[in-house]
Amino acid sequence: MVRLPAWLGALDRKLLRDIWRLRSQAFAIALVIAAGIGMVVMSFGMIRSLEATRDAYYDRYRFADIFASARRFSESLVNDVQSLDGVSIAEGRLTSNGTLDIPGIAEPITTRIHSLPRVGGMPRVNALVLRSGRLPNPVRPDEVLASEKFADAARIGLGDTIEVLLYGKKQRLRVVGTALSPEYVYAIGPGQIFPDNRRFGVLWMGEEHLAAALNSSNAYNEVLIRLEHGAVAPEVVRRVDNLLERYGGRGAAPRSDQISDRFLENELSQLGQMTAILPPIFLGVAAFLINMVLSRLVESEREIIGLLTAFGYRNRAIMWHYAKLALVLSLPGLVLGLILGSWMGRGLAGLYQEFFVFPFLTYRAGSDVFLISCLITITVVLIGAAQTVRRIGRLKAAEAMRPPVPPNYSGGIARLIGKIRKLDEPTRIILRGLVRRPLRSMLGSFGVAAALGLYVASAGSMDNVGMMTDLLFHQANRADISVSFAEPRDERVLFELERLPGVMRVEPVCYIAATLSAGHRSRSESLTGMKRDSDLNRLVDIDDGLVQPPVKGLMLSTILAKQLAVAPGDRVEVNITEGRRPHLTLPVRSILKSPVGNPAYVDFASLGPLMRETPLASGAYLSVDPDQADALYRKLKAMPIIAGFSQRAAALNGIDETVGETMGIVTLFNTAFSALIVFGVVYNNARISLAERARDLVSLRVLGYQRSEVSYILLGELALIVIASLPLGALFGYYLSQYLASSMSGDLFVMPFALSTATIAFAILLVLMTAAVSSLFVSSRLNRLDLVSVLKTRE
Amino acid sequence: MAGPALSRSPQDESLYIIRGLTKVYGEGPTAVHALRGIDLELPRSAMVVLLGASGSGKSTFLNIVGGLDEATDGEVFFEGQELTAFGPAELTEYRRNSVSFVFQFYNLVASLTARENVSLITEIADDPMTPEEALALVGLEKRIDHFPSQLSGGEQQRVAIARAIAKRPKVMFCDEPTGALDSQTGVIVLDALDQVNRELGTTTLLITHNVVIADMADRLLRFADGELVEDRDNPHRVAPSELRW
């Protein structure tokens, strides 16, 4: 036994020795607390770090508050915007999409090109973080900056030349530097939801040179706005819209609609949701374990409590002693959790940098997160200990001193068990044991069920993402390749595409910029024209599967319908912001629960009459003979009309790599955590039954029962508890998984709920295996019990 | 607490004055009358032995006078103060400062050594002995750092006595302290009690089933069915070592 320092009081000595005696149970509790606290520290810290980093980044690099784009406008309009009330800086720029041809990559790469201001070269709004090299020299027409992650992924070095197909012209550009922009924290290509740095890149080049390439000198197509403090954003948005109306304005949007910011915001809110759901479950189980261990301890120390009372210890002091024991018991868990959380937080920050690109992202939990964790732990422990400690307060000294009344097995069900003839005695003992403490047996089952549910839910999110990928890339988008055009084209372009090598089928798609409004609510979205009975790009509803575009009127995504607060039958005002800019009022025909995005669909065939011009395609879906893909790519790279390109297989790959890997790590953590909980609950249950039953079991051994027969009694009870927990846990996991899926769904995507039976089956297997391992531990303890000493101890 | 009339009363010398002490467990037809009105006065520094059949109410009496249990009716005065009117906090103070207990099953804390079991009590007392002194009084100076599991029953009981005397209580309550011991060991334990009573003047109330033990007392009380049926002085108190059973 460890030597204890002399200054330690007798009760504290008892406390430390008790904990040493309970160490294996304390260890199990510590692990569960560590898991909960670790998660709290990790996610709180991560949210904190992300927010702080984002705010600093946005602020220092003057991320725009409002984004507005139009077809083409002059510099004087920028000045008009600048002079609006509340506008601090207004800066015009040119933005265009193009495709890149990079040696070593077969397919064309989608790129977005922004202009850099003539004066100074560094944007005043959305300033760049120069990561290597230098800004382009204004007198050199071919110099560009490339986004850092893209340059890395596509292996583009400083000084390398790349070929860009821009507005129908091939340009040879030289990369002179790499940069980051607050605009591209989450950098995704058009129509994507996950960043793929190899296939989407951003370039910045001098304004004059980009203008020349786009045939657009002295004009801009975007204006970025920084607001003054206290400016009313919606008001400015409205005025900018008015100003841009005549120039083909496509609607100004506040920062919160900017795609990168939306994804970042979405991530933060998901992280917050996770923190609100998962740690409480862990900590709840921890409280339950503490309750179990402590109430057992107090039960066995009734006489000590009576003695302390008899000798004049105050009730408060005795209650505090046991509360303190619970607190000390949880201390290692807290410390472990803080360490684990910081470690996981740092790991998570690393993972985040795969998706979210900041010039710096350091995970820093902050002392208040630690403080909160301590408070949470104390609260959890005290909740766990409360019932028992209150019972101590009520214990009368005279009663405590009396030997405990022999357990009452005479209840109705217990007697019933006696009547069942076929049962052997050990089984009877098991059943009576369960019935005698129904609450504890039930709580034990709940604990295991919680663990099972937790695993089901976290592994289930893999199923959900799998379903999402399936919906997107197998059911909805079945085209091998999709391309977008530099500008809308009539159907002749489709014939042109059909003639390309390897192209087997072509279907057009049409996006039309529009503002949809209903009442005082309005959203700038694109209207998507969908062909009926199309084969390559289909409308898929999460619940209903394949659907057709509406005959007349609109089909809105669930999210958009919610944003506009409309239902089928309502009418929506649609202001088309391109072409002849017609103002229409269209009925909502149906709602589509679409996994991604915010689209509004119309029948492609109805577009012509609506737009009052022949329908144009803004892109096309292609199915392609894989053997001829390279030849096709070569052709596509040279086609001026192609401004964007994406390949289904590559996108799928990208998802597998990044998302799969991340989810894999998270799931691994969760699996480990769930196993910990199962272990904690089962092992604690077993140890307590062992302590309570030791005398009975040893007596049986003395009477000639074999070890295995005695183990059967001990483990049989556990087995029943675990088995009872399985359906409960599966059910809990089902609902938790559903809840997680719905909490993951924001205004960016709707997460389908697709929990598979395989996941549930695996979870059950995991629980059974963990239970088996903890049973092994306990039964080996049982076998090591010293018969004589157990019988000698009075209890 | 003390009524002014009482403090002027002639029985002022008495440590305890007990009047009509009644204890009923439960209610209605199943009620158990454990004590049926006990009247008694106990002087300071006496060695009192309580005898009686099992279930006659001895422990109940001891627990109430010791402040562990509440009376149903009647009064107990301790040094002129009405114990039966004490609240829980005052009872705790009473147990903490004035009285001590020794139980049949020792009730040592298994995870504490002999010394630590004694410190458990000396730590909260006003003017205690050191644990070493107390253990020396019962002849256990050599076993100070042993855990209860390393001590025999008699040794454990002597640790319990050391624990009880260490805070220099005015009264010791011993409920069958030798009940679980053989006669030889019993004598050693009784010797320790006897010595404490003589040397420190500690009033001692000792419950036993063993009539022989009554010979070491100044006074004998016999309970039967919740009543005090015999109360006599023993002028010829003998040392425990001379007791034989």
Ligand SMILES: Nc1ncnc2c1ncn2[C@@H]1O[C@H](COP(=O)(O)OP(=O)(O)OP(=O)(O)O)[C@@H](O)[C@H]1O
């Ligand atoms: N908590 C209780 N509830 C009901 N009855 C009780 C309780 N405690 C004691 N009794 C009853 O009160 C009576 C007196 O009990 P007490 O313990 O005082 O007897 P005792 O003289 O100490 O007996 P023993 O020599 O066996 O220890 C007994 O009939 C007992 O059954």
Ligand SMILES: [Mg+2]
């Ligand atoms: Mg008794």
